[in-house]
Amino acid sequence: MKTFQTLLKITTPKRGTYSITDKIEQCVKESGIQSGLCHVFCQHTSASLIITENADPTVREDIEYWMQKTILDGDPAYRHNYEGDDDMSGHIRSMITQSSQTLPVSNNRLNLGTWQGIFLYEHRTGRFERRLVVTTQGA
Amino acid sequence: MKTFQTLLKITTPKRGTYSITDKIEQCVKESGIQSGLCHVFCQHTSASLIITENADPTVREDIEYWMQKTILDGDPAYRHNYEGDDDMSGHIRSMITQSSQTLPVSNNRLNLGTWQGIFLYEHRTGRFERRLVVTTQGA
Amino acid sequence: MKTFQTLLKITTPKRGTYSITDKIEQCVKESGIQSGLCHVFCQHTSASLIITENADPTVREDIEYWMQKTILDGDPAYRHNYEGDDDMSGHIRSMITQSSQTLPVSNNRLNLGTWQGIFLYEHRTGRFERRLVVTTQGA
Numbered sequence: 501m502k503t504f505q506t507l508l509k510i511t512t513p514k515r516g517t518y519s520i521t522d523k524i525e526q527c528v529k530e531s532g533i534q535s536g537l538c539h540v541f542c543q544h545t546s547a548s549l550i551i552t553e554n555a556d557p558t559v560r561e562d563i564e565y566w567m568q569k570t571i572l573d574g575d576p577a578y579r580h581n582y583e584g585d586d587d588m589s590g591h592i593r594s595m596i597t598q599s600s601q602t603l604p605v606s607n608n609r610l611n612l613g614t615w616q617g618i619f620l621y622e623h624r625t626g627r628f629e630r631r632l633v634v635t636t637q638g639a
Numbered sequence: 640m641k642t643f644q645t646l647l648k649i650t651t652p653k654r655g656t657y658s659i660t661d662k663i664e665q666c667v668k669e670s671g672i673q674s675g676l677c678h679v680f681c682q683h684t685s686a687s688l689i690i691t692e693n694a695d696p697t698v699r700e701d702i703e704y705w706m707q708k709t710i711l712d713g714d715p716a717y718r719h720n721y722e723g724d725d726d727m728s729g730h731i732r733s734m735i736t737q738s739s740q741t742l743p744v745s746n747n748r749l750n751l752g753t754w755q756g757i758f759l760y761e762h763r764t765g766r767f768e769r770r771l772v773v774t775t776q777g778a
Numbered sequence: 779m780k781t782f783q784t785l786l787k788i789t790t791p792k793r794g795t796y797s798i799t800d801k802i803e804q805c806v807k808e809s810g811i812q813s814g815l816c817h818v819f820c821q822h823t824s825a826s827l828i829i830t831e832n833a834d835p836t837v838r839e840d841i842e843y844w845m846q847k848t849i850l851d852g853d854p855a856y857r858h859n860y861e862g863d864d865d866m867s868g869h870i871r872s873m874i875t876q877s878s879q880t881l882p883v884s885n886n887r888l889n890l891g892t893w894q895g896i897f898l899y900e901h902r903t904g905r906f907e908r909r910l911v912v913t914t915q916g917a
Contacts, residue, residue: 501779502779502917503779503813503814503815503916503917505813505882505884539815539880539882541880541881541882541889542891543889543890543891543892543894544891544893544894545829545830545831545891545893545894570848571844575844577840577843578840578843579836579839579840580831580834580836580837580839580840582834588837588840591830591831591837591840591841592840592841592844594829594830595828595829595830595841595875596874596875598876599829599879599894600879600880600881602880631891633882633884633889635813635814635815635882637779637814637815637915637916
């Protein structure tokens, strides 16, 4: 049993979803771990991690539509709005998705379903550099 | 410290929640692991895992009511609707619940609270076979 | 590699968010584990764990505002209301946030982002004692 930890930095040019499946797969490969778990942690409170369909990009457009409808940008009732209309909505979006995802590792690979991809979801409208801590544990 | 991994296949006849607590407990027992963590991963993007009250089934009926009210089936604004009205709503429902649950293991048993159960939540209206990867790690 | 498990009991006087970052940090320190993962599990179905901004308390007031707007207390359509208007809403709030959070451990410390805090979110309006199982695994 061992632990292997890596820091990834991802630049997000604007609000939206960015596939990180290949980058996480690479971390697992480098770990040499055959069987275990890979944990991906997003060190931010207005960006998060989702697992969703990896084939048709309109899935992620519809997710963004639902997010905008359900979690208003610039709701006048928000008290916390220092950084703009996407500040508070970014925190709520992050909370109802996930700060981390844990994935099974089998045969030194992520053991995802056929249609699953892992995405960094940037909830702010501007450009950011986001940090992910990737920890693989197993035998 | 060791890792023990199993694949479970669950048939879901229709939309709804299916208790998997006993099946996961069995995986933990087979692992022989006394103290550690059990990770359950759903390999799909329109079915997910929730932890909720295990006693009164109306809890899960009310959850389904809230889901239908908050995440519309067949919203005309969705672009992704190849597989019907429950296609895109299934992806959003999965995203705001969880693709995986991690549970503490103590004395070779799941260390859940008295009222907690683990449920596979099928978000599609048809019949599916769903795959769960169960990984127990510990000493 | 080793596993270190602790039970924390937290009294929540009323609905709201309670910082547990320092308490979890203490569990990690006691484990002696340098590199790995820390898993925090809430043994309840109407209290949950969130990671959000740790500086401005209005962030968590706005989260509570959004929760009340999106998940009605005492919705007349709920069937499960034995324990009052906050009973069923508490279960739904718990489901769309998280029963557990897994956090990276580096150099015997939680490796959180600068602005991240871990909060126990009490969804019931009364006073409760909540139990958290904290499991740290690593080398």
